[in-house]
Amino acid sequence: MASTPDSDAALIARAVVADDRHAFAELVRRHQSAVRACLRRLTAGHHALADDLAQETFVLAWRHLGSYRQEAKFSTWLYRIATNCWLADARKRKEELLGDATDNLAEASGTAFTADAAVPDHARGATMKLDLERALAVLSEGERAAIVQCYYHDLSHEEAAYVLGMPVGTVKTHVLRGKQKLKAALAAWAPRQDS
Amino acid sequence: MTADRTSPRTSPHTPSDDDWLDAALAADAREHGSSYLDDRGFTARVMNALPAPVAVPRWRKPALVALWSAAALGTASALPGVALDVGREAFRLLAAQPVSLPQIAAVLAAIGVVTWSAAAWALRSD
Numbered sequence: 001m002a003s004t005p006d007s008d009a010a011l012i013a014r015a016v017v018a019d020d021r022h023a024f025a026e027l028v029r030r031h032q033s034a035v036r037a038c039l040r041r042l043t044a045g046h047h048a049l050a051d052d053l054a055q056e057t058f059v060l061a062w063r064h065l066g067s068y069r070q071e072a073k074f075s076t077w078l079y080r081i082a083t084n085c086w087l088a089d090a091r092k093r094k095e096e097l098l099g100d101a102t103d104n105l106a107e108a109s110g111t112a113f114t115a116d117a118a119v120p121d122h123a124r125g126a127t128m129k130l131d132l133e134r135a136l137a138v139l140s141e142g143e144r145a146a147i148v149q150c151y152y153h154d155l156s157h158e159e160a161a162y163v164l165g166m167p168v169g170t171v172k173t174h175v176l177r178g179k180q181k182l183k184a185a186l187a188a189w190a191p192r193q194d195s
Numbered sequence: 196m197t198a199d200r201t202s203p204r205t206s207p208h209t210p211s212d213d214d215w216l217d218a219a220l221a222a223d224a225r226e227h228g229s230s231y232l233d234d235r236g237f238t239a240r241v242m243n244a245l246p247a248p249v250a251v252p253r254w255r256k257p258a259l260v261a262l263w264s265a266a267a268l269g270t271a272s273a274l275p276g277v278a279l280d281v282g283r284e285a286f287r288l289l290a291a292q293p294v295s296l297p298q299i300a301a302v303l304a305a306i307g308v309v310t311w312s313a314a315a316w317a318l319r320s321d
Contacts (some may be wrong), residue, residue, distance in 0.1 A: 025241075036232050036237070055244055059245060151224050152220075152227055183216055186216065186219070189215070190215055
């Protein structure tokens with residue numbers, strides 16, 4: 001008879017109380033995909049960087065596991081650490097921030113982003129996905145993080161605020177501005193309004 | 196954390212204007228969420244990157260016991276008269292008290308419990 005897998009809480013307790021590294025390894029195996037995918041989205045597809053940050057995330061999680069109070073889901077707590085790692089790395093690298101990206105996006109939408117009329121039907125999905133990824137890449141850090149947490153992880157604004165360590169109102173503002181910029185960048189994909 | 200499950204998808208931001216963008220984000224999120232990233236040695240790399248466990252030297256307990264024993268013997272030998280005087284005085288005080296046998300037994304039991312608990316705590320296995 002197959003044994004029931006331990007819950008996250010049980011594994012965390014074993015890791016904290018008994019310094020059980022096998023239990024922590026199981027937690028890493030369970031959550032590595034979600035954390036790496038989250039960081040791939042935040043780093044705009046830089047897979048190697050995302051994996052390095054994911055590794056840093058789990059090492060930090062191990063060091064601070066004793067302070068995890070289960071006020072949020074373990075995965076949400078990991079997203080919070082991952083987001084902080086990404087923000088710290090982005091600041092360290094002095095990543096080019098586009099405070100007002102609308103102008104750049106307008107240029108980009110005219111040149112780099114593909115117009116829907118030029119794309120055959122079978123390639124529309126993939127092209128749209130590519131354009132969306134590129135559009136997300138030019139959002140500010142806060143906007144991108146808010147969009148990723150709210151849409152890709154399906155978190156509520158309150159949960160996203162916990163993950164991002166910012167007020168709920170700021171999260172809502174980031175989401176709103178991010179979507180405005182995405183709309184401008186992806187204008188070619190918007191349905192045409194016949195007047 | 197009390198999380199309001201109000202999804203941003205249901206937020207009141209001009210829903211009709213954002214429908215196509217919401218749909219695009221939702222489709223990308225679905226694809227993104229359904230694809231599982233193979234471990235490919237990631238967990239092993241994380242475990243190798245963890246700080247090494249703190250190794251407590253095996254000689255710690257015997258060394259501590261020896262140290263405290265030496266300190267106690269040193270104190271007792273340095274102050275023989277004082278220890279004896281304190282003992283005699285305590286005995287005299289106790290003997291002058293109208294104590295019953297059950298009280299003496301209770302005190303001895305309490306001393307035993309404290310002593311053995313302290314010994315068990317000091318010699319516990321980590």
